[in-house]
Amino acid sequence: MNAEIIAVGSELLSPTRVDTNSLYLTEQLNALGIEVVAKAVVGDDRPRLATLVKMAMERSELVFTTGGLGPTEDDVTREAVADALGRTLVFHPEIAQQIEERFRRAGRQMPAINRRQAFIIEGAQILTNDKGTAPGQWIEYAPGRVVVLLPGPPVELKSMYSRECAPRLQRLVPRQLIRTLHLRVAGMPESELDQLIAPVYRRYPQVATTVLAAPGDIQVILRARCATEEEAEALLQEIGPQIEALLGDRVYSRDGRSLEEVVGEMLVARNATVAVAESCTGGMVGARLTSVPGSSRYFVGGFLTYSDQMKWQLLGVSPEELAEFSSVSAPVARSMAEGARLRAGSTYAVSVTGIAGPEGGTPETPVGTVFIGIACPHDTYVQRYRFVGDRERVRQLATQAALDLLRRAIAGLPLEPAALTATDQLPQTPS
Amino acid sequence: MNAEIIAVGSELLSPTRVDTNSLYLTEQLNALGIEVVAKAVVGDDRPRLATLVKMAMERSELVFTTGGLGPTEDDVTREAVADALGRTLVFHPEIAQQIEERFRRAGRQMPAINRRQAFIIEGAQILTNDKGTAPGQWIEYAPGRVVVLLPGPPVELKSMYSRECAPRLQRLVPRQLIRTLHLRVAGMPESELDQLIAPVYRRYPQVATTVLAAPGDIQVILRARCATEEEAEALLQEIGPQIEALLGDRVYSRDGRSLEEVVGEMLVARNATVAVAESCTGGMVGARLTSVPGSSRYFVGGFLTYSDQMKWQLLGVSPEELAEFSSVSAPVARSMAEGARLRAGSTYAVSVTGIAGPEGGTPETPVGTVFIGIACPHDTYVQRYRFVGDRERVRQLATQAALDLLRRAIAGLPLEPAALTATDQLPQTPS
Numbered sequence: 001m002n003a004e005i006i007a008v009g010s011e012l013l014s015p016t017r018v019d020t021n022s023l024y025l026t027e028q029l030n031a032l033g034i035e036v037v038a039k040a041v042v043g044d045d046r047p048r049l050a051t052l053v054k055m056a057m058e059r060s061e062l063v064f065t066t067g068g069l070g071p072t073e074d075d076v077t078r079e080a081v082a083d084a085l086g087r088t089l090v091f092h093p094e095i096a097q098q099i100e101e102r103f104r105r106a107g108r109q110m111p112a113i114n115r116r117q118a119f120i121i122e123g124a125q126i127l128t129n130d131k132g133t134a135p136g137q138w139i140e141y142a143p144g145r146v147v148v149l150l151p152g153p154p155v156e157l158k159s160m161y162s163r164e165c166a167p168r169l170q171r172l173v174p175r176q177l178i179r180t181l182h183l184r185v186a187g188m189p190e191s192e193l194d195q196l197i198a199p200v201y202r203r204y205p206q207v208a209t210t211v212l213a214a215p216g217d218i219q220v221i222l223r224a225r226c227a228t229e230e231e232a233e234a235l236l237q238e239i240g241p242q243i244e245a246l247l248g249d250r251v252y253s254r255d256g257r258s259l260e261e262v263v264g265e266m267l268v269a270r271n272a273t274v275a276v277a278e279s280c281t282g283g284m285v286g287a288r289l290t291s292v293p294g295s296s297r298y299f300v301g302g303f304l305t306y307s308d309q310m311k312w313q314l315l316g317v318s319p320e321e322l323a324e325f326s327s328v329s330a331p332v333a334r335s336m337a338e339g340a341r342l343r344a345g346s347t348y349a350v351s352v353t354g355i356a357g358p359e360g361g362t363p364e365t366p367v368g369t370v371f372i373g374i375a376c377p378h379d380t381y382v383q384r385y386r387f388v389g390d391r392e393r394v395r396q397l398a399t400q401a402a403l404d405l406l407r408r409a410i411a412g413l414p415l416e417p418a419a420l421t422a423t424d425q426l427p428q429t430p431s
Numbered sequence: 432m433n434a435e436i437i438a439v440g441s442e443l444l445s446p447t448r449v450d451t452n453s454l455y456l457t458e459q460l461n462a463l464g465i466e467v468v469a470k471a472v473v474g475d476d477r478p479r480l481a482t483l484v485k486m487a488m489e490r491s492e493l494v495f496t497t498g499g500l501g502p503t504e505d506d507v508t509r510e511a512v513a514d515a516l517g518r519t520l521v522f523h524p525e526i527a528q529q530i531e532e533r534f535r536r537a538g539r540q541m542p543a544i545n546r547r548q549a550f551i552i553e554g555a556q557i558l559t560n561d562k563g564t565a566p567g568q569w570i571e572y573a574p575g576r577v578v579v580l581l582p583g584p585p586v587e588l589k590s591m592y593s594r595e596c597a598p599r600l601q602r603l604v605p606r607q608l609i610r611t612l613h614l615r616v617a618g619m620p621e622s623e624l625d626q627l628i629a630p631v632y633r634r635y636p637q638v639a640t641t642v643l644a645a646p647g648d649i650q651v652i653l654r655a656r657c658a659t660e661e662e663a664e665a666l667l668q669e670i671g672p673q674i675e676a677l678l679g680d681r682v683y684s685r686d687g688r689s690l691e692e693v694v695g696e697m698l699v700a701r702n703a704t705v706a707v708a709e710s711c712t713g714g715m716v717g718a719r720l721t722s723v724p725g726s727s728r729y730f731v732g733g734f735l736t737y738s739d740q741m742k743w744q745l746l747g748v749s750p751e752e753l754a755e756f757s758s759v760s761a762p763v764a765r766s767m768a769e770g771a772r773l774r775a776g777s778t779y780a781v782s783v784t785g786i787a788g789p790e791g792g793t794p795e796t797p798v799g800t801v802f803i804g805i806a807c808p809h810d811t812y813v814q815r816y817r818f819v820g821d822r823e824r825v826r827q828l829a830t831q832a833a834l835d836l837l838r839r840a841i842a843g844l845p846l847e848p849a850a851l852t853a854t855d856q857l858p859q860t861p862s
Contacts, residue, residue: 011643013469013470030445038472038474039472042468210445211442221445276735281718282714282730283709286709287715290711290713290737293789293822296738300738302734303745304717306717306730306733313774314732314745345740
């Protein structure tokens, strides 16, 4: 079963606005085994929206619109969908009354324009809005074919979706059982990963494979959809190990958990704690570790030693060492990590020192050079990296590499991922 | 002049993939005075893509496709656009040779499938790709009406756009002069801001007003488009001050610069430095301050004091004070800030201590309670906040509030924005 999402509203056409409603709906629909085959964003344009809805209705069983259900004249979704369906809008006095009541409870009088929100497409089921004024609408215009109107504000949409849409969709969607394997991989570029695993997943057309890349972090989501749960599970048990064998210990999670969550659980399991000593990342490693609820169980704190003076003062990195090796070096990364571990009294400590750019590069240490140190009870490990990208990307890659190096150190894994197997001799397409 | 963007590629239909190419293109086009009136995302589906392109061509002068220019059979953009234009694809041997050469330089042989990338729509201008194999294409199929094919990988698209598209667009777009006022506002919810300024910008239909909201940060972008630069400037000089007067000192930037950039410049101008002492934000404030190139001029470093022990050990916050007031309190925020300022030897220090949630709230200090302290040479200021949202949102809002409080303290502004004027009595529509 396919779905399309049309987001209505000119503010969504801005260069910085991300359409989070579409992302949320796609996630919910995917979990029901529904594929989202197209998404669109359109302004408050009644004829264009009507055309888009009509086109979507022809191609997909489910069509969702978000937004455009407000009270103003720019809110044209109800009219446009009615046009696409060839139906009329009917005024529902009881809905107008509910809206009036909502205003009264807020100590106000309902503006006359809000009456527009009480117009419902004939034959539609009303989806109640418990966080706003606009009701949603669900029109099953043919058996198994639906147009759904949802409000724009994400808080209203999410509540309405889970209370009103999810139960209806579960009754509508053919009974299929889905099993999902959600791998997350660190320390490998997307092109290399895809080249490695594509020959495997292409052999399994009944498994939907999605590869999502973020800096230093790739998600491989395998969804097996079958008539029974056993079949789906068996399929995953076939394809999963093949893909994991190719990726080796780069895989840090098999259920979608993030790297900071995984590291946190490893520390809790060992009754261990960690501290950070950051220079060029300026707090990004600490920020990720503390994004996990309950991280106070294992995150003690850290030292942001941006200046050499602070490296000396807070961590005991000697001026002689700084002068001899410069702050971006393996010896200094080592001293930072060991100094942090000692002074924070933690089991482990992570240090990051590097050149994020755009300035500061030298022939010996060009922009993107980063040293990461992991101080452990009996050893300190230091790795050198060369990241490619602008300042923010170098910092993001360094943060991810620091968390992954910590994971490897805690787990006793090799500090560097194993060399790729002979399959990496496959002809490569330069991107 | 209007534009539409169609992004091709099933990976873009995933629940976590953000279509950054569309955001980038929209920003570039807006700066040229071109409005983006629709965006779409579609999978590797030749007939659907052809229909979408045809529809877009009817409505808008500029149609951009991104992606689908790879060598595989799933890469259908060239064929689909040719279908939409009713034109044929022509093989260009010299382009095939260039692609072969690119492979040779990487020490490889060009796979046969890459020949597909040498097919160009008849009549198209070729847009060179200096970061990948696929050339782009520019087809002016009627005077002033263009379809542009761009590659999917953002690095390739951005390079091709700036080298090949921007000059062509500048020749194509009617000569109009645009003056932009890009305000950025902290410490005000979007609904309040829009209610306040909408009565003003609605009186200026010739000024395109865009309001973009992020947690604790709102951008108000005013674009005046006229026949002469003087007219555009005069229009901005009329609307700008009216809007700024309503927003008062919540406005921190008038040219789009971020809060951390503005704070950085203020510190440089005063030859001053800053350190941070963070608890619940875990490094996010330091991370934002250091995202600015050259921040080592004013950012000394910081202390991530997640545990009470670290607050005592690194900042000298006394155990008695922690016991009496608890770590989330004004006295502790004050001691953290003063301790950081002293120990880092900086001019200013920012402290953040709060409850990000979901756990940890009490009746006196519910989840979302955050105290922010600013230690200055002659004074220390502490403000209490109550943020609403999940863990990440509370941390984002706290980080933004900390940077804004620092700005206010440095500039000698009131620590709290002035109360809204009588215009906030306008009838409000509950969302």
